[in-house]
Amino acid sequence: MAKMIKKSGQRGIALIVVLCMTSIMVAAAVQMISQTRREITETTNLRDGLQALYLARSGVAFSEASLNAEKTNYDGLDQPWADAKTWSARFNALIEEGQSYIVIEDETGKIPINFLINKDGAENAEIRNLLVRFLNLPEWNLTEEQSGIIVDSIKDWMISNSQPSEGSDSSDTESEPQRKGPFRFPEEILKTGAVSRDLLYGTAGKPGLCAYVTLYGKGKININTAPGPVLMALFPGISKDTLEQIDFSRRRGEAKLDDPAWYRQVIGTSGLNPASELIMTRSEAFRITSTGVLGSCRRTVTGILEKDGKSEKFKLRFLYGNS
Numbered sequence: 001m002a003k004m005i006k007k008s009g010q011r012g013i014a015l016i017v018v019l020c021m022t023s024i025m026v027a028a029a030v031q032m033i034s035q036t037r038r039e040i041t042e043t044t045n046l047r048d049g050l051q052a053l054y055l056a057r058s059g060v061a062f063s064e065a066s067l068n069a070e071k072t073n074y075d076g077l078d079q080p081w082a083d084a085k086t087w088s089a090r091f092n093a094l095i096e097e098g099q100s101y102i103v104i105e106d107e108t109g110k111i112p113i114n115f116l117i118n119k120d121g122a123e124n125a126e127i128r129n130l131l132v133r134f135l136n137l138p139e140w141n142l143t144e145e146q147s148g149i150i151v152d153s154i155k156d157w158m159i160s161n162s163q164p165s166e167g168s169d170s171s172d173t174e175s176e177p178q179r180k181g182p183f184r185f186p187e188e189i190l191k192t193g194a195v196s197r198d199l200l201y202g203t204a205g206k207p208g209l210c211a212y213v214t215l216y217g218k219g220k221i222n223i224n225t226a227p228g229p230v231l232m233a234l235f236p237g238i239s240k241d242t243l244e245q246i247d248f249s250r251r252r253g254e255a256k257l258d259d260p261a262w263y264r265q266v267i268g269t270s271g272l273n274p275a276s277e278l279i280m281t282r283s284e285a286f287r288i289t290s291t292g293v294l295g296s297c298r299r300t301v302t303g304i305l306e307k308d309g310k311s312e313k314f315k316l317r318f319l320y321g322n323s
Helices: 002-069 084-092 125-135 144-161 171-175 186-192 197-201 228-234 240-252
Strands: 099-106 285-294 297-307 314-322
Touching (some): 002 084, 002 099, 002 297, 002 314, 144 186
Antiparallel strands (some): 099 285, 285 297, 297 314
16 A cells, blocks of 8 residues: 555656756747747848948939939929829839838028128128028027027128148148138028027928928028028018919919029019029939838938939939938
8 A cells, every 4th residue: 555655746746847847948938939930020020220321322322323313404393302202103013022101302402591691701692681581480489689689690601611720731722712601401491599409400390490401502592492481581572472472373383483583473573583693493403212111110211312413314313311
């Protein structure tokens, strides 16, 4: 009887050991499967993320090639590139997997802040007056005094920033005049001390100055693509109805948009006309924002296309991106 009880106890211990070992093996297997699935997911996301990034970059390259292939004597909002949905559909028709959303902005339709100072270092009165009128718009909630201070601070920073450092070789500046102290990127505008981050970049539901000023181009504004606030600064005192008529005419292509004075068909010959040396009908630079999407992955890149002075073709100047 004692032997039977001993054998039964040994079998019970063996069963417990087997159950413990089985539990450990099952737990290890579950952990291994979970880790494998996690690694597969991470690998898939990495793959999709890279594909989405290259889709976004391809959208910029597609836009560069397509814009250079356009044969028009003006650039305006009635053209395919201005319709993000149509332009994106053109690109997506060329790819088999994923898609890209492409938005194109004409930088030439904005105020060329770098031309506030002429090549000889003198102030450009037309650009200064335009900037002051622009900052006096109700959107910015600034007084005339504040607007003047901001413009003067920008001008002073550009002039002081252009001074050569000690020991620098001035032979280049003596042989060929260069424009004084241009801003290289928007963040530098904050260094003037007169422009706040909210004013420059905007707040929720309200765009900032960055949406209406540009660091690119040749100092003129494309009247065919200038946004409403820029048009209001170009045409001081213009009514809302007249502004809508101008925008309607250029979007529908009802005016002769290759003529810089086409707006006179809408407003007549009143004293609202901007300086002729300030406006144009061609684009010198575009901002391309392309978002590639594949699965749950989205990648966005922004490219600046600017015309090459020799070939007059758009070339990629900057490309930067974020996830």
